[in-house]
Amino acid sequence: MIRLKTTTASLRDNQEINYRKQIPDTDMSPGNEYASSVRPLPFSSMPGPRGLRKLPYIGTALLFKPFSRFTPETFGEMVSYMHDKYGCIFKSRLGKDYSVYTDNLRDIETIFRTEDTYPLRRLMTLSRVFRERNGLPHALGTVSGPEWYELRSPLNPLLNRPQVCLHYLPAQNQVADDFVSRLQTNVFSPEQLSEEFFKFAAESIGIVCYNRRLGFLEPVLSAERVQLLESFKIALHCTFIAMMGLERRYLKTADDAFYRQYEDAMKFIRNQSMLYVEKVKEELKVRPFGNDKNDTNAGNKARVESNLLASMIVNSQLDIEKILAIIDSMLIAGTDSTARNLAILFYNLAQNPDVQDIAAKEVTSLIGTQHSVTPATLAKMNYVKSCVKESMRLNFPLSNGTERTLTSDTVLSGYLVPKGTSVIMSSRRMSLDPANFPHPLQFKPERWMRDGTLGPDETGNSKKGSAFACLPFGHGARGCIGRRFAELEMYVAAAKVLQKLQIRVDHSYSGLDSIYTPFITPKKPIPFIFTERT
Ligand code: HEM
Incomplete structure (x- = not known):
């Protein structure tokens, strides 16, 4: 100062x-x-x-x-x-x-x-009110200062580093394979396709939060799974409406209809999370961290880093209620966000077939037509990564910032x-x-490529961009905790889809007109057409 x-x-x-x-x-x-x-x-x-x-x-x-x-x-x-x-x-x-x-x-x-x-x-007032009315500890979005730091600091080493997120790569490949297989074998309406992206993102975040597959990409979903998906949507929607300051009656009474639907959704998510916390506690009793004779030090470190829930359970700083608070905010913040941005990425690839071809060639040159994405191949997938960045620049994930x-x-x-x-x-x-990104309305992944240039401006000169000009995940100590995982999810999904499928949009679609709810949402669901890549 x-x-x-x-x-x-x-x-x-x-x-x-x-x-x-x-x-x-x-x-x-x-x-x-x-x-x-x-x-x-x-x-x-x-x-x-x-x-x-x-x-x-x-x-x-x-x-x-x-x-x-x-x-x-x-x-x-x-x-x-x-x-x-x-x-x-x-x-x-x-x-x-x-x-x-x-x-x-x-x-x-x-x-x-x-x-x-x-x-x-x-702070998120609605979530704060829910937590206070139910005597629950605060979540990441409802608290500040040292109390926030106490929740956030154990997560940083487990989620905030790209290297650590790579532990989820094998599971993420499987989820992406299931997603591709559903796109190959079903004919979905645009509305159903939008739901497929949501299921894909829910399955992916389930791996991080519960350390297991939840089965959202199965052919038939149980009533419980359907209700869980619905609860994620209700919780996020109500949070958005409350944050815009448009619904304040819930502050007065717990009987308010708007508040009730939020509370029911939150309680359902919490009960599900509680089941998995109990399961992981049982697993830890059978095979605790650090005591397993077969674990080398490095192997044990990988076990800790690849099992967020177990790592939080053994962390004496966090009690079960705090863990549930963290998990619930990750599930709600981490599903619609990634689902929407992945769909928009596919839209941009469909609208720019030349870019899509370059990205698909990069993918097949690295992983062929049958293999999975590995840490080594992912490290070289620069064009696909640039497509993801460029898509979030051109169609920013949040309504403002x-x-x-x-x-x-x-x-x-x-x-x-x-x-x-x-x-x-x-x-x-x-x-x-245009002062930050020359030709801003063009989808040009090249502007993010390693040489650090943003492409030529009107005079043909290249311009190095500021790191602060495009911040889809926010920035700094309070930046998005799920950023590294969201990026991994989108890279692997894009690679696996491009490996097998050509992405197009039905010509009847009038073009992307988006609103924010709170993440970017096409006004009309996008009628994607996925065909086998030849
Ligand atoms: C494309 C996907 C995503 C976008 C665009 C996004 C964007 C954001 C942004 C802009 C913030 C506020 C950052 C700031 O204030 O500087 C944020 C916070 C947050 N995000 Fe994400 N996010 C995404 C995915 C995820 C995922 C997958 C998770 C789950 C792990 C997640 C969990 C959170 C949480 C818990 C916070 C609050 C962090 C805190 O207050 O300490 N997000 N996100």
Whole structure:
């Protein structure tokens, strides 16, 4: 933190204040306000909606239909519209308080580079209410500070490292094979296909959370499995509606219909998780970590790293209730997110047959037409990985971007933004900004290839991109805990599908028009056509 003297009009002369200064831009000329001045503009002068739209709660309601053309599902479009109107930074009411929106690359850098040990994000009220009403400990999304860190820190070494995620590669190959086989042997309607992606993602995240196959890709599902899938969807949907501040009655009564459906879904997921916790506890009694004579040290390490649930059970820092809280948030956050982005990736590959051909050639040159993806072949699958990145840039997973609540007064785009303000980063808009990504509407995986260039701009020059211009998984200590696994899932699914199948979209499809619920969702399910690759 930088201690500065300020002469800002809104502050008393010579008053000493603490605030975080804007990260300086490297090509900034002397005399630039950020370089030379300690005179940030007051927060009150930041642009944004005026009149009734400045009022708490009412201001938020007025942003949406019937008072505007926007809905919670098109929130990102509304933010983009306001950036066009007010500039790179503006403030607007979201519920009681002001939120600040920025699409200035330097603001994003400032926020992340000066982040505290315990980054703050707006908490999920609905989940908090559920946990408090039922006397349950908090989950990752409902808590901050040291309490959050206590949940998050045991997960980091087990989920946050690409090398560790590779332990799940054999199981992930099997899930992807089952997915491909279902696409080969069934004729699915577009709605059913959308459900297939969801089942694939649920099966994949089940491996991480429960360390076993759950059978979502079986020909017939038990009533229990159907209810589990449904519960994931209800829990996520209710969380989204509550986060948009559109449903607040649940705060008053536990009998509220909206709240009840959420609570029923959460309790069902929790009961299922409890069954698997008991199973893994039994397995650990038979074969504990570290005591097995057949385990070499390295083998034991691999056992610990490839069994998240068992590792959490033996971790004295976490009791069973905390483990359940972690598992439940991973299941809910990790299913629809990956399912939607995988479907969008396939759409982009179908719309760009040349790219699809290059990706398929890369796959077959590395794993042939019959083999599985191995750590060695995955390490070389750079084009497929670039396709995944490019798809998330072109069709950003979130309606706008991630959020941080400032833990100290911070200068953003020249304004002094007070501590406690929620800042929403407009990453979706930034990912489509030609200043960050030349020819932004083109699907060009090459821009992510290893030489670090983003492809030629209008003048034919290559441009090295900023790491902060496209952050689909957020960033820093509070970034997505499932990122490495989600990426692995998408790489393997893409490789296995491209190995066998050609992806097309029926010509009757009018084109991808997406909404956010909260992850990117095609307004109309995509009518994919999968045919054998010859
Ligand atoms: C394409 C798929 C995914 C996308 C785009 C995505 C995106 C995100 C984003 C943007 C955040 C907020 C990060 C921040 O504030 O900096 C987040 C947090 C989180 N994600 Fe993901 N995610 C995906 C997959 C997954 C998966 C597979 C899991 C399950 C392991 C998961 C579990 C979580 C959890 C638990 C958090 C909260 C972390 C915390 O507060 O410490 N996500 N995700």
